[in-house]
Amino acid sequence: MVETAGGGPGDGTAEVLDRPLPDGVRRRVVQIVSDGFGGLTVGELPAQLRQYARFAPNRRAKFAGNAMAAALETDALFRQRIGEKLREAQPELAGALDSGSPPPAADPLDVAAAAYVLRPTGWVKLVTAAGEEAQRADAERADEESRAELERLREELDRAREQTRAETERLRSELETAKKEAESLHRKLRAALSDVKRGEAALRKVQGEMEAGRAEGQAQVSAAESETRRLKARLGEAEAALEATRRAAREGRSVEDMRVRLLLDTVLEAAQGLRRELALPPVSVRPAETVDAVEPGRMTPKDIAARALSDSDPAILDQLLALPQAHLVVDGYNVTKTGYPQMPLEKQRLRLLGQLSQLAAQTGAEVTCVFDGAELAAPVLLAPPRGVRVLFSKPGVTADELIRQLVRAEPPGRPVIVASTDREVADGVARAGARPVASAVLLKRLS
Numbered sequence: 001m002v003e004t005a006g007g008g009p010g011d012g013t014a015e016v017l018d019r020p021l022p023d024g025v026r027r028r029v030v031q032i033v034s035d036g037f038g039g040l041t042v043g044e045l046p047a048q049l050r051q052y053a054r055f056a057p058n059r060r061a062k063f064a065g066n067a068m069a070a071a072l073e074t075d076a077l078f079r080q081r082i083g084e085k086l087r088e089a090q091p092e093l094a095g096a097l098d099s100g101s102p103p104p105a106a107d108p109l110d111v112a113a114a115a116y117v118l119r120p121t122g123w124v125k126l127v128t129a130a131g132e133e134a135q136r137a138d139a140e141r142a143d144e145e146s147r148a149e150l151e152r153l154r155e156e157l158d159r160a161r162e163q164t165r166a167e168t169e170r171l172r173s174e175l176e177t178a179k180k181e182a183e184s185l186h187r188k189l190r191a192a193l194s195d196v197k198r199g200e201a202a203l204r205k206v207q208g209e210m211e212a213g214r215a216e217g218q219a220q221v222s223a224a225e226s227e228t229r230r231l232k233a234r235l236g237e238a239e240a241a242l243e244a245t246r247r248a249a250r251e252g253r254s255v256e257d258m259r260v261r262l263l264l265d266t267v268l269e270a271a272q273g274l275r276r277e278l279a280l281p282p283v284s285v286r287p288a289e290t291v292d293a294v295e296p297g298r299m300t301p302k303d304i305a306a307r308a309l310s311d312s313d314p315a316i317l318d319q320l321l322a323l324p325q326a327h328l329v330v331d332g333y334n335v336t337k338t339g340y341p342q343m344p345l346e347k348q349r350l351r352l353l354g355q356l357s358q359l360a361a362q363t364g365a366e367v368t369c370v371f372d373g374a375e376l377a378a379p380v381l382l383a384p385p386r387g388v389r390v391l392f393s394k395p396g397v398t399a400d401e402l403i404r405q406l407v408r409a410e411p412p413g414r415p416v417i418v419a420s421t422d423r424e425v426a427d428g429v430a431r432a433g434a435r436p437v438a439s440a441v442l443l444k445r446l447s
Contacts (some may be wrong), residue, residue: 021116025127026069028113033068034061036085046071046078072117083118094118102126130360262325263411269324270413314445317437321363323415329406329434330356330442331399331420332371338421338439353385355446360387368406372399407432 021029034057037045042053049071052064060068072079087094088388093110096102097120102111108129115123310316321328336348343351353369360367366389373392384390393402407429410416416434419442420426426436 021069021127022112024109025112025116028109029072029116030065030068032086032113032117032357033072033082034058035089036082037068039085040081042203044078045311048250049078073398079117079119086114086117097123097126127362133202142369156277194351212374237311259411263413266325266411272324312438312441312444317417317441317445319358320415320417320435320437326363326365326415326417327410328359328365328367329401329403329416329418329429330367330369331418331422331439332369334420334425335439335442339443349382353388353390356388357385359446370399370402370406373397400428401412404428407434410434 042050052060093114112127115126166229336352368389370391393399418429418434419437421439
């Protein structure tokens with residue numbers, strides 16, 4: 001019996017199915033292969049199915065169904081092995097197929113699937129008949145479902161007709177009521193329209209009177225507003241002129257007072273410094289002091305000449321800053337680019353301002369550092385160090401011009417020292433009464 005299923009003489013292996021395998025039969029065939037799959041070793045499986053050897057039967061039928069059906073169709077040895085597993089699982093059905101008389105009570109799809117695997121004589125007819133039977137069963141089932149659906153739709157249609165009939169009667173009743181209400185409203189509307197026409201006539205009369213009164217009032221208001229605007233303009237001009245006069249007087253008085261007071265402090269401190277420098281006694285000249293004689297400790301002209309310092313000596317800057325009310329004005333970028341030009345501008349400013357703060361604390365002099373505003377890409381957020389005034393020139397104004405303005409703002413007689421290597425700046429401040437000092441001298445003093 002096994003030899004017949006495996007391709008012996010008189011079997012159905014030469015028969016060919018001339019149409020696609022029916023879906024129902026194909027599902028049963030895949031299930032048979034999946035059930036017999038687990039009983040085979042990996043070596044007995046075709047190469048394309050070995051990757052599914054560890055899958056569970058249901059998962060194997062789901063993911064490897066196409067591959068198993070193709071292997072069963074093309075690999076006769078694999079089909080024979082699956083047939084042997086089927087004979088072991090369903091010996092009665094296999095024996096009936098071999099004898100040519102399948103069980104009448106068996107499911108046609110199971111019979112066709114088994115015949116497709118075992119390939120007994122006449123298996124093509126069994127598969128074809130099972131497919132036709134399955135199609136007839138599907139058609140009958142679809143027909144029954146269609147009849148049931150048709151009956152359900154008829155019942156729904158009848159219910160919808162009844163509801164439509166009841167709704168129609170209700171709408172007719174409501175329509176009659178609405179017609180009666182509409183006729184009543186039409187009568188009321190005609191009466192209201194008549195009242196409205198009379199009211200509109202009275203309103204037009206009142207509106208005419210109001211327009212005349214409004215025009216007269218607007219003319220009076222316009223005249224009053226024109227007069228008010230004229231008086232406000234004159235009042236604003238008077239207030240502006242008064243404020244300008246007051247501000248000019250106040251600023252002039254405050255600037256002059258500041259200059260006079262600063263000059264007075266300078267003169268007083270200069271007199272005290274001169275007294276200390278000349279070692280003048282605190283009392284007036286005595287007659288005995290007019291006698292010509294040599295006193296011990298007096299300086300000769302040679303001694304005074306020996307005290308003179310070179311213009312490049314940093315000590316000269318200390319002497320200048322020791323003068324009463326001394327004011328040191330620094331050309332910022334001129335000094336930093338002389339001393340440390342390789343640093344970024346921001347670090348140049350911070351380094352110079354830190355050194356100037358120490359100098360101001362040591363000498364007590366007023367220190368102002370001026371930077372050129374044209375070098376800036378944006379406003380500088382800088383907290384000036386203690387004792388140092390930091391100024392940037394405005395757009396269109398150079399730092400040199402700002403330094404000359406600062407020197408001209410000082411009262412004559414106050415010692416003003418300007419640190420800059422710029423020859424034009426040095427000559428300009430010298431003409432204004434300031435003492436120019438080279439940037440290198442200031443850098444030596446700071447270092």
